[in-house]
Amino acid sequence: MLGQTFQKKIEASSKRNKSKVILALDLEHTDKNILFSKCLEILEKVVSSVCAVKVNRHLILPLDLYDGVKRIITVIHDMGLPTIMDCKINDIGHTNKVIAKHYFDAGFDALIANPFIGWEGGLAPVFELAEKRGKGVILLTYMSHKGAWEGYGQKVLDDSGTERFQYLVFAEKALQWKAAGVIVGATYPEKIREVNSILKGEVSVYSPGVGVQGGKIKEALVAGTNYFIIGRSIIKAEDPYRAVMLFNDIVGSH
Amino acid sequence: MLGQTFQKKIEASSKRNKSKVILALDLEHTDKNILFSKCLEILEKVVSSVCAVKVNRHLILPLDLYDGVKRIITVIHDMGLPTIMDCKINDIGHTNKVIAKHYFDAGFDALIANPFIGWEGGLAPVFELAEKRGKGVILLTYMSHKGAWEGYGQKVLDDSGTERFQYLVFAEKALQWKAAGVIVGATYPEKIREVNSILKGEVSVYSPGVGVQGGKIKEALVAGTNYFIIGRSIIKAEDPYRAVMLFNDIVGSH
Numbered sequence: 001m002l003g004q005t006f007q008k009k010i011e012a013s014s015k016r017n018k019s020k021v022i023l024a025l026d027l028e029h030t031d032k033n034i035l036f037s038k039c040l041e042i043l044e045k046v047v048s049s050v051c052a053v054k055v056n057r058h059l060i061l062p063l064d065l066y067d068g069v070k071r072i073i074t075v076i077h078d079m080g081l082p083t084i085m086d087c088k089i090n091d092i093g094h095t096n097k098v099i100a101k102h103y104f105d106a107g108f109d110a111l112i113a114n115p116f117i118g119w120e121g122g123l124a125p126v127f128e129l130a131e132k133r134g135k136g137v138i139l140l141t142y143m144s145h146k147g148a149w150e151g152y153g154q155k156v157l158d159d160s161g162t163e164r165f166q167y168l169v170f171a172e173k174a175l176q177w178k179a180a181g182v183i184v185g186a187t188y189p190e191k192i193r194e195v196n197s198i199l200k201g202e203v204s205v206y207s208p209g210v211g212v213q214g215g216k217i218k219e220a221l222v223a224g225t226n227y228f229i230i231g232r233s234i235i236k237a238e239d240p241y242r243a244v245m246l247f248n249d250i251v252g253s254h
Numbered sequence: 255m256l257g258q259t260f261q262k263k264i265e266a267s268s269k270r271n272k273s274k275v276i277l278a279l280d281l282e283h284t285d286k287n288i289l290f291s292k293c294l295e296i297l298e299k300v301v302s303s304v305c306a307v308k309v310n311r312h313l314i315l316p317l318d319l320y321d322g323v324k325r326i327i328t329v330i331h332d333m334g335l336p337t338i339m340d341c342k343i344n345d346i347g348h349t350n351k352v353i354a355k356h357y358f359d360a361g362f363d364a365l366i367a368n369p370f371i372g373w374e375g376g377l378a379p380v381f382e383l384a385e386k387r388g389k390g391v392i393l394l395t396y397m398s399h400k401g402a403w404e405g406y407g408q409k410v411l412d413d414s415g416t417e418r419f420q421y422l423v424f425a426e427k428a429l430q431w432k433a434a435g436v437i438v439g440a441t442y443p444e445k446i447r448e449v450n451s452i453l454k455g456e457v458s459v460y461s462p463g464v465g466v467q468g469g470k471i472k473e474a475l476v477a478g479t480n481y482f483i484i485g486r487s488i489i490k491a492e493d494p495y496r497a498v499m500l501f502n503d504i505v506g507s508h
Binding site: 026028032056057058060061062064065066067086088090091092093095098099102103114115116117118119120121122123124143144145146147148149150151154155156157163166 | 280282286310311312314315316318319320321340342344345346347349352353356357368369370371372373374375376377378397398399400401402403404405408409410411417420
């Protein structure tokens with residue numbers, strides 16, 4: 001089954017490290033050598049207490065993908081954790097395949113895609129490549145920012161002409177396309193619940209937006225979040241390890 | 255006015271080089287040195303007969319942004335052409351700003367964004383940064399691939415509860431947000447016409463999908479396309495210069 005390899009990896013590391021926290025390694029620095037060192041420094045502190053690491057363009061653009069980023073992925077893999085590339089892929093199929101191939105070649109175990117682009121000549125080649133290489137595809141379903149209502153929260157007419165919320169249509173695509181997971185902002189627990197009632201546990205829910213963005217862990221957990229994506233609240237903390245352990249304790253005591 | 259600097263640049267180079275063709279420099283090669291050389295080789299052949307160059311992740315991911323890609327941008331600027339980064343930006347505002355800053359710092363004059371992400375905490379920081387730095391933002395409105403109907407072509411309920419096509423809602427956002435341009439696939443001339451009737455010439459129409467993807471230049475021109483984005487039909491041609499001149503002749507004879 002598509003994405004199973006990735007899903008098994010993250011389940012295993014989550015169990016081993018007793019954590020549902022995915023570290024978003026969104027560090028910034030104008031000097032690429034310092035940026036690289038800062039990444040290793042944070043990883044050293046928290047990597048044994050999170051279940052995966054997510055990388056975004058904060059690192060991809062200043063650090064060379066096949067040099068700096070690949071070396072960071074190797075460090076993370078050596079610690080037994082899977083890596084997610086948050087590229088929010090949304091181009092035409094031919095380009096999406098080029099993008100996905102580069103990220104998979106650099107070592108990423110899963111990538112995030114925007115289902116708005118559609119299947120034919122859109123995400124189909126990404127899912128095909130992921131299946132072939134035992135990688136996961138996670139679909140954006142409802143993002144954590146305020147303006148998410150404009151797109152993800154709009155009402156659309158589905159194939160039968162029935163009014164539906166966009167994010168529920170996306171949740172159905174996630175099931176149909178056999179995605180490894182969906183992204184629903186922790187800022188919207190009621191939407192996590194609705195999405196989960198469609199997914200029925202067959203597809204995992206990943207929630208960003210905890211901490212700086214205001215989402216509450218317990219509410220999201222009750223609503224059905226499987227993994228929390230946390231960046232700034234950890235990497236900007238005076239004691240990143242303690243910040244992670246606080247999140248783990250809240251989840252563990254649930 | 256936002257994007258005016260970029261719009262003036264592309265208008266000037268279009269007039270000077272007698273071309274409405276934007277070269278999509280989507281070359282691929284596993285060896286980054288050969289890839290870099292291939293870019294320069296194609297540029298040398300066609301740069302005096304196109305009006306701008308668009309770069310995608312084909313180059314960003316294998317070549318270092320601040321090394322390889324920046325050097326390519328310098329070559330293009332030295333030839334008097336503006337550059338567009340086709341990043342289809344669609345993340346949360348904080349990340350979008352980090353991404354946009356990197357691309358602008360590397361020298362890009364405009365970037366492509368997905369309006370689906372919305373304004374608040376989405377594209378607002380990108381438009382603000384672009385305005386501050388005299389750069390352009392071009393919005394995806396209807397893409398050229400087959401699956402575009404799923405998202406761009408779906409019917410949505412607008413703020414007043416009226417059924418509208420998604421791409422027409424996006425065209426209105428382009429006007430409202432003062433975008434430098436919109437992307438509408440040359441594969442859909444009737445949609446170019448509809449979008450143009452909303453934009454009324456205040457925002458330029460950029461059309462990919464000519465050639466390999468099947469769109470026809472003349473139909474798109476009549477419908478209102480201002481610039482054509484062409485990649486594979488030029489870069490894979492035996493004689494790239496001749497391929498560009500053929501496109502220029504069709505447009506010129508119109």
